[in-house]
Amino acid sequence: MADEQEKKQVLQYLLYKPLISSKELEKIYATVFKNQARGNEIRDLIKSLNDLLKPAQLAVKSRLCEDNNDEYFALISLIESEAAKQTSEFSAAELDLFKWIMKEIISSETGSVSSTDCINHSADIPKLSKTDAQKTLDKFFAAQWLKEREGEVSFTVRTLLEMEPVLKKLGDDLGDCVICNKLAVKKFVCPETSCGAKFHRYCISKLKLKCPNCNRVLSGLDDENNLSQTFASQTLSQTPSASSSEEPRRRRSGVRRGRSAVESDSD
DSSP, X not given: OOOHHHHHHHHXXXXXXXXXXXXXXXXXXXXXXXXXXXXXXXXXXXXHHHHHHGGGTEEEEEEEOTTSSOEEEEEEESSHHHHHHTTTTSOHHHHHHHHHHHHHHHHSSSSOEEHHHHHHXXXXXXXXXXXXXXXXXXXXXXXXXXXXXXXXXEEOHHHHHHSHHHHHHHOTTOEEOTTTOSEESSOEEOOOTTTOOEEOHHHHHHTTTBOTTTOOBOTTOOSHHHHHHHHHHHTTTSOOOOOSSSSOOOOOSSOOOOOOSSOOOBO
């Protein structure tokens, strides 16, 4: 069982870095406890930390990245307003851009928005130039609120964990994966007209590609690659989705002409 000093060391790291992968947490465990984690040792540690954090309405939570099966951990506030306050390091203009990006992402088919569109939106925000918008995006990437790949910006696990109540208020059609009951922003939608269930690609692949809501067999989706291809066919006109890694990717410099604006956790 971890002693108080060891728990503090782990918490200090979680306070220092807003989002860490399960592999990183295993390395932290090995450094602090001088041995490799076995079985449920990390889960037991997280449970122990959460028992200590509960009075402060804080918790270490985890969930899978929507782009892959990788698990990430973050120390988050259990109070919705406090989670929002963590963006107080940004100016009012920068927060206006962040709110616009959130709305664009949750209303899109791909769960992402063009970085070019993000920069060009600065024209609608007082006191925010395109240069300022580019710097602001870089700040969002560095703070791991957003990530980017090939010109497409999307949420990190940190945003999904901390801002889920806010995101659900912004998007009426936003729903949970019917398999894992976690928020599904990048989702696969059952093609059955009367069903329309939403689920993560990696979740449905675990159920042998059978819709858990209407029991429809998703013909032709006999492996993860085919499932990804079908997901892509749902958004044929869209550009590539965000990176499979939660590490922020810096956008290439320069402003390009973008596409039109709005399209259409463990304890």
